[in-house]
Amino acid sequence: MDLVTVTELHRPRERADVHAALLGGATPLAGGTALHGERHEHLSGLVDLLDLGWPDVEALDDGVEGGAGLRVGATATLRTVLDHPLTAPIRPFLHDAFSCLLASWKIWSRGTWGGNLCAALPAGAGTAAACTLGAVAEIWTPGGSTRMLPATGFVTGPGTTALAPGEVLRALRIPASSLRARYAVRRHSLVPSGRSGSLVTGRLDRDGRLTLVVTAAVPAPEVLVWDRPPTPAEAAEAVRALPHWYSDPQGDPRWRRHVAGVAAAAVVEELVGELVGEPADEVSPGSHGRKESR
Numbered sequence: 001m002d003l004v005t006v007t008e009l010h011r012p013r014e015r016a017d018v019h020a021a022l023l024g025g026a027t028p029l030a031g032g033t034a035l036h037g038e039r040h041e042h043l044s045g046l047v048d049l050l051d052l053g054w055p056d057v058e059a060l061d062d063g064v065e066g067g068a069g070l071r072v073g074a075t076a077t078l079r080t081v082l083d084h085p086l087t088a089p090i091r092p093f094l095h096d097a098f099s100c101l102l103a104s105w106k107i108w109s110r111g112t113w114g115g116n117l118c119a120a121l122p123a124g125a126g127t128a129a130a131c132t133l134g135a136v137a138e139i140w141t142p143g144g145s146t147r148m149l150p151a152t153g154f155v156t157g158p159g160t161t162a163l164a165p166g167e168v169l170r171a172l173r174i175p176a177s178s179l180r181a182r183y184a185v186r187r188h189s190l191v192p193s194g195r196s197g198s199l200v201t202g203r204l205d206r207d208g209r210l211t212l213v214v215t216a217a218v219p220a221p222e223v224l225v226w227d228r229p230p231t232p233a234e235a236a237e238a239v240r241a242l243p244h245w246y247s248d249p250q251g252d253p254r255w256r257r258h259v260a261g262v263a264a265a266a267v268v269e270e271l272v273g274e275l276v277g278e279p280a281d282e283v284s285p286g287s288h289g290r291k292e293s294r
């Protein structure tokens with residue numbers, strides 16, 4: 001869809017050009033699949049972030065729990081992230097998560113992971129993936145500083161993020177420990193090929209810590225963490241106790257609350273079930289979840 005109100009396209013050469021254009025009222029443009037997918041009649045100018053040539057995926061030896069984590073450039077497309085050799089340990093999870101987008105292979109080849117977080121749709125499966133991986137958003141602020149924000153606090157509501165005026169998402173940092181974890185994904189939608197009405201993703205760390213992330217059913221990502229895996233029933237109960245449920249044509253809030261509980265139980269069952277036959281100290285179900293504050 002043409003953006004008919006746009007009269008200026010900024011082609012930044014360096015970082016300062018980006019902040020200057022944004023503070024002047026322009027909007028960041030990455031793959032453009034969300035920007036061109038709907039009417040945006042308030043836009044007057046765009047800043048093309050792809051011109052900055054950010055590396056797609058880099059190994060990052062930042063000392064986070066030992067070993068190399070990953071730094072994924074915000075402009076890396078979903079396809080590039082999936083196919084990159086460095087993401088091989090988490091490829092099955094990323095594939096399952098990105099498959100929850102109502103988007104074809106054409107969008108995967110153009111839409112960026114960073115753009116998915118910045119679009120801040122409740123059904124943002126890229127947001128779900130980043131939160132589940134324990135990623136940290138690297139944000140460029142005007143004036144030349146960089147601030148770090150857990151991905152779980154990046155999307156603040158439907159269409160809103162924690163980015164302040166003039167800021168830009170530069171990268172997602174994935175800790176090394178998340179490359180060794182286990183993952184499970186459960187999605188519900190009213191029709192098989194419809195936009196997600198509920199998405200529950202889970203991560204089980206090697207020390208038994210279990211994280212559940214609820215998106216699509218809620219206005220902004222909700223994160224629940226247990227030091228030891230809960231039982232499926234405990235997980236379902238904890239998820240259904242979340243306070244806010246989203247309402248839009250993709251599903252009634254009561255249905256979303258119900259299926260998110262079903263999904264939470266299934267995710268825990270899959271994660272813990274996979275551990276059968278492994279050392280007992282890795283599985284000891286039954287503890288109270290805590291809601292991670294954003």
Ligand SMILES: Cc1cc2nc3c(=O)[nH]c(=O)nc-3n(C[C@H](O)[C@H](O)[C@H](O)COP(=O)(O)OP(=O)(O)OC[C@H]3O[C@@H](n4cnc5c(N)ncnc54)[C@H](O)[C@@H]3O)c2cc1C
Nearest residue numbers: 028030031032033034035101102111112115116118124169
């Ligand atoms: C058919 C179709 C189906 C889709 N299905 C889904 C879906 O199920 N769920 C979903 O979430 N999305 C969906 N989308 C929307 C979109 O494709 C994805 O969200 C995609 O990941 C957006 O990435 P992009 O690079 O194209 O973002 P863009 O369209 O370039 O940008 C999206 C928004 O983020 C801002 N932005 C982008 N990058 C940055 C950055 N680095 N820093 C600051 N701001 C930035 C832009 O200003 C804009 O507001 C769909 C789109 C289409 C066309």
